[in-house]
Amino acid sequence: MLSANLSAIFYLISGVLFILALRGLSSPETSRQGNFFGILGMIIAVTVTFLSIGNFSTGLVVVLIFLLLGGLIGAFIAYKIPMTAMPELVAGFHSLVGLAAVFVAIAAFLNPEAFNLGSPGNIKLGSLIEMSIGAAVGAITFSGSIIAFLKLQGIMSGSPITFKGQHPLNALILISIIIITYLLCSTQSSNLFWILLAISFLIGFLLIIPIGGADMPVVISMLNSYSGWAAAGIGFTLENTALIITGALVGSSGAILSYIMCKGMNRSFFNVILGGFGATEQSTSAQNKEQRPVKSGNADDAAFLMKNASSVIIVPGYGMAVAQAQHALREMVDTLKKNDIKVSYAIHPVAGRMPGHMNVLLAEANVPYDEVFELEEINNDFANADVAFVIGANDVTNPVAKTDPQSPIYGMPVLDVEKCKSVLFVKRSLSPGYAGIDNDLFYKENTLMLFADAKKMTEDITKNL
Amino acid sequence: MEIDPFIFRLSIFILSIFIGYYVVWSVTPSLHTPLMSVTNAISSVIIVGAIIAGLAGNSETIFNTSSIFGFLAISLAAINIFGGFLVTQRMLAMYKKKKKDK
Numbered sequence: 001m002l003s004a005n006l007s008a009i010f011y012l013i014s015g016v017l018f019i020l021a022l023r024g025l026s027s028p029e030t031s032r033q034g035n036f037f038g039i040l041g042m043i044i045a046v047t048v049t050f051l052s053i054g055n056f057s058t059g060l061v062v063v064l065i066f067l068l069l070g071g072l073i074g075a076f077i078a079y080k081i082p083m084t085a086m087p088e089l090v091a092g093f094h095s096l097v098g099l100a101a102v103f104v105a106i107a108a109f110l111n112p113e114a115f116n117l118g119s120p121g122n123i124k125l126g127s128l129i130e131m132s133i134g135a136a137v138g139a140i141t142f143s144g145s146i147i148a149f150l151k152l153q154g155i156m157s158g159s160p161i162t163f164k165g166q167h168p169l170n171a172l173i174l175i176s177i178i179i180i181t182y183l184l185c186s187t188q189s190s191n192l193f194w195i196l197l198a199i200s201f202l203i204g205f206l207l208i209i210p211i212g213g214a215d216m217p218v219v220i221s222m223l224n225s226y227s228g229w230a231a232a233g234i235g236f237t238l239e240n241t242a243l244i245i246t247g248a249l250v251g252s253s254g255a256i257l258s259y260i261m262c263k264g265m266n267r268s269f270f271n272v273i274l275g276g277f278g279a280t281e282q283s284t285s286a287q288n289k290e291q292r293p294v295k296s297g298n299a300d301d302a303a304f305l306m307k308n309a310s311s312v313i314i315v316p317g318y319g320m321a322v323a324q325a326q327h328a329l330r331e332m333v334d335t336l337k338k339n340d341i342k343v344s345y346a347i348h349p350v351a352g353r354m355p356g357h358m359n360v361l362l363a364e365a366n367v368p369y370d371e372v373f374e375l376e377e378i379n380n381d382f383a384n385a386d387v388a389f390v391i392g393a394n395d396v397t398n399p400v401a402k403t404d405p406q407s408p409i410y411g412m413p414v415l416d417v418e419k420c421k422s423v424l425f426v427k428r429s430l431s432p433g434y435a436g437i438d439n440d441l442f443y444k445e446n447t448l449m450l451f452a453d454a455k456k457m458t459e460d461i462t463k464n465l
Numbered sequence: 466m467e468i469d470p471f472i473f474r475l476s477i478f479i480l481s482i483f484i485g486y487y488v489v490w491s492v493t494p495s496l497h498t499p500l501m502s503v504t505n506a507i508s509s510v511i512i513v514g515a516i517i518a519g520l521a522g523n524s525e526t527i528f529n530t531s532s533i534f535g536f537l538a539i540s541l542a543a544i545n546i547f548g549g550f551l552v553t554q555r556m557l558a559m560y561k562k563k564k565k566d567k
Contacts, residue, residue, distance in 0.1 A: 011513075018507045019484055025492045025500050028560040035499075035557060038507055039550050049513045053520050059532070063519045066536045067512075070543025077544070078551035086498055086556075093505040093549060096541045100511050103538035107518035111531030114521030115514075126471055224501055231508045236474055238514045244474055248481030250504040253489040257497060349494065356497030360556055363495075368563035374494050 007052040008241060010044055015245030017041030022249060028369055045242045083364040084321045087220060087353040091149040094223045098141030098204075101230040102197065105135035108237055109193055115238060121188050127237050128188070132181045134233025135193075136200040141226040143204030148219050151208075152353060158213030166210060167274065173203045211272065214318075214395075216353045217261040218272045225254025257355050264349030264375075266401075266412035294430065294442055296449040299460030302424050305448070307465060309386035311342040313378065315415055316358050317351045319392020319427070323454035326365040329391060332462045333367070339465070344381070345372040346415050348396035379416050388420040390441075391454050394427070398439045407437060423447040426457050499556045506549025512542035 002010075017037045024034015050060075081089050108115050108131055109123070117127040150156035177199060184192040211219050232247025262269050306312055314333070320326060333343045345367065351358045362372055382388060390397055397417040400407045417423055418441055425447055432438050441447055450457050492500050518535025 014510070015481075018510070019481075019488060021503060021507060022485070022488045022492065022500070025496045025503070027493060028496065028557070028562075031496060031499065031557045031560070032554070035503060035550060035553050038503055038553075042507070042510060042546055042550070045510050045513055046516070049516045053517065059520045062528075062536060063516060063539060066519070066539040067543050070540035071547040073540075074544035074547030074549070075551055078548045078555060081552065083556070086502075086552075089548075089552065090498075090501050090505060093502070093545050096545050097505065097508050097511065100509065100515060100538045100541040100545070103534040103541070104511055104514040104518060107521075107531045107534040107538065108514070110534070111518065111521055111529070114517060114531070220501065224504060227508050228504065231511050232478060234511055234514055236471075236478070238517070239470070239474065240513055241474075241477060242510050243513060244478050245481045246507050246510050248478050249485040249488070250508045252482050252485035253500065253504050256486065256489045257501070260494075260497075347495075354498060355501065356495060356499070359495035360498045360559070363556070363559040363561070366559075366561065369495055369560050370563050372495060 002048060002052040002054070004052070007048045010048040011240055011242040012245075014041035014045040014048075014242045017044070018242070018246050018249060022253065041242070083360055084324060086360060087216065087357060088149055088152045090354060091145050091152055091220055091223065094220070094227050095142050095145035095149060097227040098138045098143075098145060098230060101138030101227075101234050102135050102142060104234050105131050105138065105237070106197075108234075109135075109190070117237070123188060125185060128185050129181070130233055130236040132184055132193075132196060134230050134237060135197055136177055136181070137226055137233055138230035139197050139200035140204035140207070141223055141230055143201045144208040144219075144226070145204075145223050147205055147208040148216065148223060151213060152216060158216075160212040161209040166206070170203065170206055173199055173206070177203065207273070210274070213353070214350075215265075215272050217350050217355055217357075218258050218265075218269075220354045221254050221257035221261055222273075223254070225251050225258060228252070228254055261350055261355060264413065266409070292443045294449055295447065296451055298450070299452075299457060300464050301448060302450055302457075303461045303464035305422055305424065306336060306341070306387050306389070306461070307339060309341055309421075311344075311381075311385045312336060312387045312389055313382060313385045313420065314343065314345045315388060315390045315393050315397060315417060316345065316347070316362070317391070317393025317396065318353060318357075319394075319454055321352055321357065321361055321392065323392065325391060325455035325458050326361045326367075328455050328458040328462070330362075330365040330367055332458050332465070335462050335465045343371065344378060346375070346378045346382075347372060348375055348393065348415055349413075351393055351396060375413060375415060382416040383419040386421045388417045388423045389426070390417060390423065391426045391458065394432075394439055395437070397441055398437070400437065400440050403440075409437065417441060418444055418446075421446065424450055426450045426452065426454050428453065496557075496560075499553050502549050502556065503553045506546055506553065509542040509545035509549065512539060512546065515539040515542055 021038030024030045228250025235243030401409045401412045401414045515538035
């Protein structure tokens with residue numbers, strides 16, 4: 001049996017390895033090594049836990065069976081999941097972290113002796129507070145992630161669900177969570193503990209339903225952050241350094257990602273959280289619905305334009321993921337490169353449904369990562385490029401964000417696609433994007449609309465090149 | 466007067482938030498999706514608590530309410546650990562540099 005001091009040192013080591021795991025992600029070269037550090041840290045933490053308990057009775061077999069069962073399911077999912085479904089997967093995983101935190105908190109509440117926290121009905125005050133916070137945040141993470149998962153899967157409509165009195169109701173529930181936590185700590189009543197869990201589940205659900213599909217990058221990052229804080233809360237209860245360090249890392253990581261995503265949409269965090277973006281702004285777009293001429297073309301025209309270009313910039317968006325067009329796109333680019341045409345990719349921070357979504361899809365299609373650029377890196381190059389090929393993106397290219405202060409997306413950083421000599425815009429119809437506003441780019445002199453499914457159009461262009 | 470051990474844990478927590486802040490800002494935006502899946506995996510170190518709960522029962526009563534919640538939490542966290550690390554590895558293996566011959 002490992003002494004408490006020695007195991008604490010090992011937990012510290014695994015915490016440090018987790019820091020190195022995140023540090024490795026600063027560049028693709030070091031990232032694989034970083035992931036290895038993460039795995040090593042996890043193995044150390046789990047092994048030390050077994051050794052420090054030293055109770056190798058029949059219980060151990062049961063523990064190992066459950067561990068193996070979960071491991072097999074996890075490994076199976078990891079190998080089977082298509083890259084386009086990554087946002088759903090991450091949302092699903094967040095819900096599991098949340099639920100695991102809730103279960104651990106329940107176990108600790110029912111059997112505090114096992115964790116050295118006192119006895120049932122007489123749990124140490126500090127531990128009880130930490131436990132309640134961990135459980136409540138875990139429950140919010142769980143139900144919120146479930147809603148995010150259902151919305152991303154398309155099982156639930158992606159449009160925001162709002163109702164009268166939504167914000168007062170949420171505020172009321174949040175206040176009652178605080179009051180119940182206080183009462184729970186002073187009375188140690190198990191009924192209050194269950195009520196606390198129930199309303200935390202409810203508030204997680206209510207917080208996420210008013211948030212629309214395209215705001216999902218913020219929601220996923222936010223839930224990522226919550227899952228970290230839940231883990232940290234439990235870490236304090238268990239007095240476990242590895243868990244505290246990890247919780248803090250994950251919590252701040254998610255918070256930073258949410259911030260980056262909000263900035264990418266020029267919206268404040270509260271604006272996103274309070275929700276209802278797509279629903280409230282539609283009135284402004286309905287007013288100026290005059291018919292304007294649009295130039296549309298076919299694959300042949302597009303191929304002609306690109307063949308005569310010397311540089312092409314590709315702007316992918318969520319539509320590319322939906323149409324699974326990333327492989328077809330790379331084939332088209334390969335053909336272009338054979339004709340000595342310079343091709344690069346421009347990625348907007350909020351393209352897709354989660355941070356980095358487009359980068360993963362392009363990497364899956366074997367696009368080298370040094371051809372893929374972020375908004376700030378590439379935005380000046382549009383003026384010198386011959387063709388911009390917009391595939392599945394919309395609002396992130398809308399020049400209105402720079403010109404019209406009345407527009408709901410005014411001030412949002414956009415890709416300067418209109419500065420290209422010509423713009424090819426692959427889209428199924430002229431319907432406005434998520435923000436519910438018309439894209440001025442459609443009606444520009446140098447824009448050629450290609451009305452088709454992204455994958456089919458890309459394949460057709462390749463044939464014509 | 467002795468310092469409450471809670472203060473030490475709080476110090477670790479606060480300092481780790483700062484470490485997280487600086488480390489995550491240095492993560493390249495193209496790896497933000499792997500960042501999320503790996504943070505998912507490492508936050509499942511919560512399995513430590515689940516194992517303690519699961520092993521708390523004595524040989525006569527392996528399955529009491531508390532340890533059953535522990536067992537369930539072990540499975541949930543294990544799904545995340547294996548799923549999270551493996552899917553991250555799968556993603557990272559796809560990030561390749563431009564071939565030199567071009």
